[in-house]
Amino acid sequence: MMKRKNIYILALMPFLALILMYEIVPLFTIIIESFQPDKGTGFTLENYHTVFTKLLYQKAIENSFFISLISSFFGILIGFLGTWSAEHIGKGFRRLYMTILNMVSNFAGVPLAFAYMILLGNAGLMAQVGREFGIEAMTNFDLYTKNGMTLIYVYFQVPLASLLIAPAFAGIKKEWKEASLILGGGAWSFWTKIGIPIITPTLIGTFSVLYCNALAAYATAYALMMNGLSLLPIQVAGSYVGDVQMRKGLGGALSVVMMIMMVAVILLNNRLSKNFQKGRVKA
Template sequence: MENTASIGEKDVRAVGATGARTAPGSAAARVTRRPRAGWLALVPFVVVVALFEIMPLLQLALDSVIGRDSGALGLENYVRVFTTPLYQQSIWNSVWISLLSAVVGMVVAFLAARFASEASPRVRNAFTMVLNMMSNFSGVPLAFAFMILMGNAGVLTLVGQQFNIPFLANFNLYGADGLVIMYIYFQIPLATLLLIPAFAGIRKSWREAATILQATSFDYWFRIAIPNLMPSILGTLSVLFSNALAAYATAYALVMNNYALLALQITSRFKGDVQTDAATGGALAMVLIALMVVCTLVNNYFTRRAAKGRELV
C-alpha cells in the first residue's frame, strides 16, 4: 500500500515536470485560455452586487446631491438636513441613544465577560447559551415583550403602581427612555459574546505576578488588565454604536415613524404616507452611512491592533 502511494506521488511529480518541460507551447496556451473562461464564474456575483448593492448606494448618493427645490447639483439637501430642527434632533438622538446604550452595554458586558471567564466551565457554558439565545431576541418581538412588561398597562408598570415605585409606575416606554432600555437589552448579549474571547487572552500568571509585587486589585485592573483589553473594548464599542445607529425594527415597532431618530426619519422620507422626499432622505442616509463607515474603520483599526498582540495603548 505504502509503496503504491509513494510511486503514485512520484508519477504525479514526474508528469507535472515533463509536461511543463516538453510541451511549453500547449501548457502556456492552456494557462491563458482557461483563466479567461474562469472569469465567467465571477459574472453572476458581479451582476447581483452591482444591481442590489453598489447601484442602490450610488442612487442614494445621487439623491442627496440633487436639490429638492432647485433640482440643481449641490449641497442644498445637506444644508436643509443640518439646519432643520427635526433632522438635527434625529441625528442628535440617534447619536446619544446609540452612544449611551453602547457604553452601558459595554460596562455590563465587561463585568459579565470577566465573571464568565473566571467561572467554572458549567456556569460559563450555561451563561454563553443564554447569551446566544437572547441575542436573537430583538426587533419587533423585543418591542412587544417590553410593551407587555413596561407599556401603559404593563406588568412592571402595575407592580410599580401597587408598590409605589415611581420609576416603574411612570416609566415612559414610548420615547427616549424606552428606546435606551431596549437598546441596552440587545447590546448586552452581543457585547459579552464579543468580549469573552478577549478575556481568554488574559493570563492568570499576570494576576499572580501583580499580587506578588504588592499590586492592589485596582492596580491590577486599571494598569494591567484593562489597558491590555483596550483594543478589544474599543473595537466592540464601535460595533455596538453602529449596531444601535442602524437599529430600526425595535424603534419602529414601538413608536412607528413618530420619533426623531435617524433610521426612522430616513425610511419615512422614502415610504412616506403623503409624499416621498428622496432628496432629504438621501442626505440623511449619507449622514448615517458616514457615521457607520467611521465606526467600521475604527473597529478595523482596533481589531488589527488586538490581533497584533496587546502591547500598545
C-alpha cells in the same frame, strides 16, 4: 499553482457579486441621489440644507446620537462585567452564559418591542406592581421616550458586546496571572495593570460596533414608537416610503449623514486603539 489561484478567485465571485449589488451600487446611488432634487435633475445642496435646518431632522440626529452613545456605553459596561464574571465562575457557567447570549441576541425587532410594552408600558406589569406597592418610579416610568428607547437598545447591545468581548478574555493567559501573583500582585493590580490594558483595543472596537448597530437599528424603534420619536433610520425609511411622495434626495442626504456619523466614530476609535497599542508597546 496558478490554476488553484483561479479556482479560489472563481469561488469568491458570488461573494463579490453580492457585495457589488447590495453594498457598492446602493452606496453610490444614495450618494448621487442626495445631491439631486426630488423633482427634476441637476445638482443641489437643498437636501442637506433641509437636514441641518429643519427641527425634525435635527432632533433625529440628536436623538440617534444620544441613544447610540449611551446604549453602547452601558452595553459594553454590562457586557464586560458579565463576561468577566462568567470567566471566573467556571467553564460550565461560561458555556451556559454563552448559550443564553446566543439565544437572546436573536430576540429583537417587533417581538422585543412587544415584550417591553407588556413589561414597562403604561399598563404594563411593572406599572401595575408600582401602583400596587406605591412605587412612583415604576408607576411613572414612560417607555415611550428617549430614555425608554435607550433602555430597550441596551437590551440588545449587551449580548452583542459580550459575544465580542469574550474572545479577548479567552486570550488572557493563565501564566500571566501566575506571574503577577508571584511578583506580589493581586487580582486588582493584575486587571488594572495587565488585563484591562490588553483587552482595551477590543473594548474600543466593540464600542464602534455597538454604536453603529444602535445608530442603524430600525425595527424595534418603529414598532414601539412609529413616528413618535424622531430617529434617523425612521426618517430615512419615511423619505423612501412616504404616504404622499417619495423623497429620494432627502432620504439620500439623511443616509449620508448617518454614514458620516458612523465613519467618524469608527475612525476616532481606530485612532484611539492604535495610539493605545503604540503606547503599550513603548511602555
